[in-house]
Amino acid sequence: MKPLLRRMPLLCSIALLLLACCVAQASDRPPNVIIFLADDLGYGDLACYGNPIVQTPNLDRFAREGVRLTDCHAGGTVCSPSRAALLTGRNPYRSGFFYIHGKDTYLKDEEVTLAEVLKDQGYETGFWGKWHLSTLEKTHYVHPGPSEQGFDYWMGTTLNAFDKLGGPRRPKAFIKNGEPVGTVDAWYCDVIVDDARDWLVNQRSKQKPFFMYVCSHEPHTPIDPPAEYSNRYDNAEVDQLEKQTQYGQISRPKKDISDNKKDYYGTVNQLDDAFGRLMKTLEEEGLRENTLVLFTSDNGPETPVTVEESLGQWEDPIRDKCFGSPGVLRGMKRFPYEGGHRVPGLVRLPGVIPAGTESHVLFNGTDILPTVCGLTGANVPTNRNVDGVDASDAFLGRTVQRGHSAIWFYPHHGDTWFRMPQISMRQGDLTLIAWLPKRTEGVSLDEWFATSDPDRVALYDVSIDPGQSNDIASKHPEIVSSMKKEMTALWREMRDEGLSK
Template sequence: MKTFLRLLVLLLIAGSFAQASHRPPNVIIFLADDLGYGDLACYGNPIVQTPHLDQFASEGVRLTDCHSGGTVCSPSRAALLTGRNPYRSGFFYIHNRNTYLRDEEVTLAEVLKQEGYETAFWGKWHLSTLEKTRYVHPGPGEQGFDYWMGTTLNAFDKLGGPRSPKAFIKNGEPLGAIDGWYCDVIVDDARDWLANQRHKQKPFFMYVCSHEPHTPIDPPQEYSSRYDNAEVERLEKQIRYGRVNRPQRDLSGYKKDYYGTVNQLDDAFGRLMKTLEEQGLKENTLVLFTSDNGPETPVTLEESRGQWEDPIRDKCFGSPGVLRGMKRYPYEGGHRVPGLVRFPGVIPAGTNSDVLFNGTDILPTVCGLVGAKVPANRNVDGVDASSAFLGQQVRRNDSSIWFFPHHGDTWFRMPQISMRRGHFTLVAWLPKRSDGVLLDEWLATSDPDRVELYDVSVDPAQSNDIASEFPEIVSSMKQEMTSLWREMRDEGLSN
């Protein structure tokens, strides 16, 4: 009865926000880049100081089964904004000349704008190219954002890392080089917009996408120096890296930079939340903090084959915690990420939820909370999963599924697909691509082949393949996986 009443209260409050005469709730989504499930203190990291995110977690719900919509950058961002599995939109890998978020896609910003919201975006876009000097595709302004300031990709520029001057673009116009670290630049502008530039009579949607802790990693010395000591060296030996081997080279001198970067990101997020509170907006704002995928892998597979040396990834000390896999891997560590949600008066403070919440759920969940309609006449894979914020089960039409359809020999040891049904996860490999077969042809004709089954409720590290013990579950899940894979793949390849 207590559980039912809590869920009823959530639905009633959400409905009252949407129907009352006063302004409906504001929405802020803060997306970190390559932040691992085990990178925050509130998720068990024994090294990194994240006091602002820890405090934020104590004021809302900590999701322990939160997932990005993809295992790599562009796909997960497409899923977040559209509520659709990114492969329906053609995002099999990342944005390029032929892969971008098309006009016909309906974004969360467009939905909320129709509901009278003022919409704003900051940071890494990675769904099309923003620079007018190159090929032009729809950018944030064409995808529903009234105000935007950002970059196409990360802090990769001619001058180096995230502290170098960066060529930001604002509302389609180049700003020239802006000196400062990426998260500080975008958060400072977002705070100014929040305090001085927005329409004070409108509800707002803010989408803030940091570069950190994506490579290149180069935090201010005041942050990295906090982690340059023997105790950090001792504790780092306890950190897990998803069963992905570290390079044999000694990279120990770089760990301080990764930890300092996460610490810096925490401070930037804290400043944004402080401005929100100073403006008297904390109580009427839903804030979601999460990551676009698991932590970046060290250069291991490529290095072992003598194919690639990439010193830019030597500073990658992100951790998926107890999970298996990292960025790109369909194993849990590639897409299970931190998920912190605060909505005062609606979400009980200091709670935890082990109910699965997926990146595709963000659009329909926000729609449900503000009383907006989910875009019709299209396949929306996410569902209104607001009950997960109270620890209550979510009703889904289909199982959640993630892809990384790589095709090179280097990555062939890694599966390409995973699917969750309850506490069971099925991971699968596509057949190896034959020499001379084009990628599109291989994708269009390949179905899940070899599989493994894990019970992540008791084996989050996915170390015990139980496929032989549950043949009926394997058969049923593989059939559903194949059906979903074909449907989403074929829709994506037709774009």
């Protein structure tokens, strides 16, 4: 075994070289790239991930045409940090996405994005949907927006549909290439997919490879799908199945919100149809065979307001329609437990990724940039810390070599959410969960954040305990000591780099 272990880096390099060669031989030019990012879609929300209720025929078919990742993770546990990680390949704390107080957080112009890297490689780039990395309405005089971050064409919104310019059914006014286009009278996923399809058919340069980044609002709140979708889930069978659904060991609200479940399931169904239309257009344009398509989510599913409710804080009826599930995993959106960041991951590249396969190898949101670079011949930025690696071997079910363990932070300070841990780190199948010490009276939030290190910890083996219900830390003190040392070093390095911005 020892000679084989010494040869593993060489074998992995050979596998990556063969994969890149397959891509190059499939066409005279590098593959097109489409990343479709759902919002708050849980690990257990799709039929192809075991959901017995929601109809997702288009994504199920897509899964059969490529690889289904069972250990795919967002780069963060909430929206903006995950999106920053996806575009930069860096842990979002390096980019300053702490969310510890009301500071104005946005993706700085100094960050190098996947769009910029591919644009330098000769790609035409386009973005649609929820940006959530700056204020688009002020992009020319306050924040860098999609144009400044490498996108040739874009149509999007600053955050989601919460603001005064839109409502639950009608999205807010869109901004296109920096100019307002008015409130669009349609559902969010339909608007962005239809515009993306039009760009694909009529507006892009046919002489260039392209990169499309499509970010749906669904199934983020507010949730209010067309009646034709929600009505499919208004029946006794769904009522019974929902009672068996797991919600990451998080209790449901004391009040009865069961009538709302049909709207959540209908929204996921609607999202599936929108994705299916985009894939149909791709095929009609003859682009299916030379296009890498990755479908994933920005974090785990949203919870009803049960955490806040248990602390005697507030109610938020808009979240009473949240019936997303992390499947067997523990935690949901915001939680550093697996359910907060392990998400669906479906990848297709015909002729390179075998159809109908399944991979249990960890793939992280920070891996997207270096992996796409490896498959397209683009260069990974070398003048900054990039945490992700070229993890294309994960698409083939092969081991991925990493420079350090994958790590996730819950970007809140812990006073209100002190019962929730703030950090998790994966080393193989072992996950170390950690809490920062409680902030003492008189210590400012900034001082607490800048000086605190991981304190209390728990250890789980997710290969046999995906629900993270059996803390084995006391049985493995040496492993805990070693992992906590690495966690502390990564925490300090990433936090301090972000604080320096």
